[in-house]
Amino acid sequence: MHMESVVVEVLKFTFVETDLDAIATAEGRVAVLVPVEGNLGQEARRVNRLSKGAVARMHEAKAETAKLGDVVTLEWPAGMAAKAVDIVYLPRQCSVEDARKAGAALAKRRGASELLAMLGNHPKAAEIVAGLALRDYGFDQHKSAEAAEDARAVTVMASKPAEVETAAAPLLAVAEGVFFTRDLVNEPANVLTTTEFADRLVALKSYGVDVEVLEEEKLQELGMGALLSVGQGSVSPSKVVVMQWTGAEDKSAPLALVGKGVVFDTGGISLKPAAGMEEMTMDMGGAGVVAGAMKALALRKAKANVVGLVGLVENMPSGNATRPGDVVTSMKGDTIEVINTDAEGRLVLCDVMHYAQERFQPVGMVDLATLTGAVIIGLGHHNAGVFSNDDAFCNGFLKAADAEKEGAWRLPLGKAYADQLKSRIADLKNVGGRPAGSITAAEFLHRFVQDGTPWIHLDIAGVASVSGETAMAPKGATGWGVMALSRMVADKFEA
Numbered sequence: 475m476h477m478e479s480v481v482v483e484v485l486k487f488t489f490v491e492t493d494l495d496a497i498a499t500a501e502g503r504v505a506v507l508v509p510v511e512g513n514l515g516q517e518a519r520r521v522n523r524l525s526k527g528a529v530a531r532m533h534e535a536k537a538e539t540a541k542l543g544d545v546v547t548l549e550w551p552a553g554m555a556a557k558a559v560d561i562v563y564l565p566r567q568c569s570v571e572d573a574r575k576a577g578a579a580l581a582k583r584r585g586a587s588e589l590l591a592m593l594g595n596h597p598k599a600a601e602i603v604a605g606l607a608l609r610d611y612g613f614d615q616h617k618s619a620e621a622a623e624d625a626r627a628v629t630v631m632a633s634k635p636a637e638v639e640t641a642a643a644p645l646l647a648v649a650e651g652v653f654f655t656r657d658l659v660n661e662p663a664n665v666l667t668t669t670e671f672a673d674r675l676v677a678l679k680s681y682g683v684d685v686e687v688l689e690e691e692k693l694q695e696l697g698m699g700a701l702l703s704v705g706q707g708s709v710s711p712s713k714v715v716v717m718q719w720t721g722a723e724d725k726s727a728p729l730a731l732v733g734k735g736v737v738f739d740t741g742g743i744s745l746k747p748a749a750g751m752e753e754m755t756m757d758m759g760g761a762g763v764v765a766g767a768m769k770a771l772a773l774r775k776a777k778a779n780v781v782g783l784v785g786l787v788e789n790m791p792s793g794n795a796t797r798p799g800d801v802v803t804s805m806k807g808d809t810i811e812v813i814n815t816d817a818e819g820r821l822v823l824c825d826v827m828h829y830a831q832e833r834f835q836p837v838g839m840v841d842l843a844t845l846t847g848a849v850i851i852g853l854g855h856h857n858a859g860v861f862s863n864d865d866a867f868c869n870g871f872l873k874a875a876d877a878e879k880e881g882a883w884r885l886p887l888g889k890a891y892a893d894q895l896k897s898r899i900a901d902l903k904n905v906g907g908r909p910a911g912s913i914t915a916a917e918f919l920h921r922f923v924q925d926g927t928p929w930i931h932l933d934i935a936g937v938a939s940v941s942g943e944t945a946m947a948p949k950g951a952t953g954w955g956v957m958a959l960s961r962m963v964a965d966k967f968e969a
Contacts, residue, residue: 486627487603487646489635492594494520496631498554502588505560505580507596508533510542512565517592517631521559525551532561542572545579557587566597571879573598577605578946584610588627595633600641603630607649608946613660644774648960651770652953658762659939659951663738663755668710668786671737671758675715675765675784681772688714698825700804704818705787707742707795714826717768717782721775722968728779729967730836731768731959732826734819734843735761735786742789742815743797756951757819759938760842761786763955770960778967783830785822789815801900805829806922811900819843820904820915824922831924837967838867838928841919842955843935848911850936857881858937858954861916864928871930874962879945880954881937885913892917 497504497520506518506529514522514533522529528548536546540563548559560583564576573596580591580602591606593599606628632638658666658674676685690711693702698714705712718728739757740746746754761784768782796802800812805825812821823841830839849859858875860882862868868884875882891913894906902921906914916931923929937954944952 487607487630487642488627489630489632489639491635492517492592492631492633497521497590497592498524500590501555501557502590503558503560503584504554504556505562505584505589505591507562507564507593509565510540510563511537515594517594518561521554521592524553525559526553528552529559529561542568543576543579545576545583547583556590560584564596564602568598570598570601573601574605574608575945577602577607578609581606581609588629590629590631592631593638599630599632599638600645603638603642604645604649605946607646608652609948611653611656611948613657613950615657616662647773648770648957650773651766651768651956651960653766654769655762655766655953655956656947656951658765659756659759659953661755663788666737666755666758668705668713668735668737668788671735671761671786672713672715675717678717678765678769678772681769682719683768683772684718684720686716688716696829697803697805698829699802700810700821701785701787701825703796703800703802703812704736704742704789704821707792708788708790710737710788713786714829715784715786717765719768719771719776719778719780719782721771721777722779723777726779727835727837728781729963730830730834730839731764731780731782732823732830732839732841733761733764733782733784734758734822734841734845735784736819736822737786737788739789739816739818740791742795742818743791744814744816745791746816753939756939757844758786759844759934759951760784760819760932762951763842763934763938763953763959766953766956767959770956771963774960776960776963776968778963780963780967781830781834781836783826785826787818787822789818804922808902808921809900811897811903813903813905817905817915819845820918823919827919827922831927836927838864838930839923840871840930840932840959842932844938845933846912846915846935848915849933852885852912853883853936855936855940857883859912859916859933860884861887861913861920861931861933862929863887863920863923864930867928868930870966871958871962874965875958878957878961880958882932882958885916887913887917887920892920
């Protein structure tokens with residue numbers, strides 16, 4: 475019997491050979507796949523015999539109404555030690571999305587019970603495991619009661635467990651990255667200070683990531699006046715963290731991922747309304763996605779060179795805070811009139827983007843930020859806003875996002891939008907008025923993209939954290955973007 479374990483945060487997956495005799499004594503929950511139409515497979519027939527025909531009766535009763543991905547449950551089945559049998563309707567011929575959704579549905583059903591998932595020789599067994607892992611997440615670090623660790627164990631029973639484990643390993647590595655992002659985005663700001671955030675990123679060294687923290691003195695030396703202006707009203711020091719993964723055999727230029735890491739955003743002197751301000755703990759979502767992507771790439775040993783850079787600040791009102799009307803100077807040298815201190819993310823990103831290009835000359839650059847409320851008005855919580863100066867680069871990302879079912883929609887750029895940022899007293903101002911707010915924010919960043927650098931800007935304000943559950947995540951932080959970025963790296967940048 476093949477016995478190996480893969481740990482995904484609180485989940486522990488063990489892959490074993492199919493053992494029909496072991497089913498009778500399995501405790502917790504037992505999951506078995508059945509087709510929407512047709513005869514029961516070997517594992518389902520065994521469970522049916524043990525349960526004295528209950529599976530067949532349930533299947534017959536549901537045959538006309540069952541839909542692909544449905545899960546029905548037999549509680550405390552006679553003849554078995556299990557507390558429940560979950561019947562998952564999934565045919566052999568199904569899409570990756572179908573398989574992942576079936577796994578996610580199973581994760582929702584199982585609660586905190588140990589699970590034996592009987593996947594037999596299903597061709598998409600690894601994708602079922604991935605869906606189960608992605609949906610089996612909860613942020614309970616600050617709750618007094620915690621479930622027993624062994625209750626989170628999942629045993630995957632398959633006819634060829636080694637093959638399933640091999641296929642699932644990179645998917646589970648990406649799930650690790652998604653979980654890392656979710657944990658960061660869900661964390662309250664009194665815990666996830668700029669210092670704590672940086673410390674958690676330094677811990678990625680254990681996975682082979684080279685991590686460097688640039689402190690305020692270094693940022694001042696570099697001339698990052700725009701970024702520093704955002705954090706100057708807070709007692710938390712501003713930082714830039716540089717994470718390098720060198721997985722390619724050559725010394726080729728890296729792909730650069732740049733993230734906005736505002737650990738809490740009050741709006742500064744342009745103070746936000748009190749209602750809903752508690753949600754601004756997620757304003758570091760862009761940096762969270764970059765961190766999760768770097769962890770995923772390291773865990774799956776991506777054969778590519780990627781650098782992740784995040785600007786970590788806290789936007790607070792105080793006697794030392796930046797005022798509306800102030801003029802700050804970016805690292806590039808452009809002067810910026812700060813019209814609204816709540817349009818702070820672009821001030822962070824412009825300096826980090828410039829630094830990324832100056833230091834690394836990247837083959838391409840992707841920035842991610844919970845940048846504008848306007849993108850939520852335009853696209854809701856289903857799609858991130860995508861902006862780019864390079865069609866081929868952008869299409870590669872959109873293809874990856876579509877493959878991972880992470881919603882993304884391209885929006886335009888143009889001189890007319892950039893003109894809205896003209897300032898009377900400086901090179902530009904940080905807002906362009908209410909019309910096309912997401913596009914003018916993108917055009918602000920576009921100004922800091924050097925000629926010849928393929929660039930994508932992702933406005934993830936609507937998708938980083940949501941008020942209702944999604945197919946692959948409970949309500950709260952989604953980890954959107956980690957899977958798409960990992961796939962884009964695999965498709966476009968790995969040898």
